[in-house]
Amino acid sequence: MTEAVDKVKLSQWDALLLESLRGLGWTDEALLNIAAAGELPADDSDFHFDYSQLAALAAEQPAIYRQAVTQGYQIKYNTIGGIRSWILVAFGREPQVEREEGKEAVEIALTEAEQQRLQGVLSIGWRLVPAAGGVSRIEPVRN
Known part of the structure; x- marks a missing residue:
């Protein structure tokens, strides 16, 4: 290993x-x-x-x-708006942003390669969760 x-x-x-x-x-x-x-x-x-x-x-x-x-x-440190901006700049597509407290997330359909690339740049405290219909959900890690 x-x-x-x-x-x-x-x-x-x-x-x-x-x-x-x-x-x-x-x-x-x-x-x-x-x-x-x-x-x-x-x-x-x-x-x-x-x-x-x-x-x-x-x-x-x-x-x-x-x-x-x-x-x-x-x-180093992501914000929900920063994740949205990074996806827009890096992939050229506008994701959906959910800002309701307790449900904050960014959602977008990503290829497997895009998912891996995004997962690699996210700061600690965020995770990428595959959702229905090929959509990925980027959300804060909640305890």
Whole structure:
């Protein structure tokens, strides 16, 4: 049995910046060279991403940034709105959000690969539960 390598932890916002650039077609190589990039794209989405923040992370913490890009990452702390935003940015689809106290969740139909990818980035305290009709439910872990 092999031990899983601990993933580096990124803030929810840094994860969104990274996934947004991937959505724009940036390769791992381009992402790894972001600190040296002369010009970063302007974001006209509702998020108004400032990619210079990600370039600063790459310059200030190159080992952590490299590992996040090449081996994956876990988000330090998720919020329900952050999970919704991550799914929208990473998968390009708008999930359903339930905000009623005690029933908080994000629901969306995901492929098996998407489920695995999302499960890998969720912070501690959240879980992905397959629901009816191929829909996945992301909900807080309740005691």
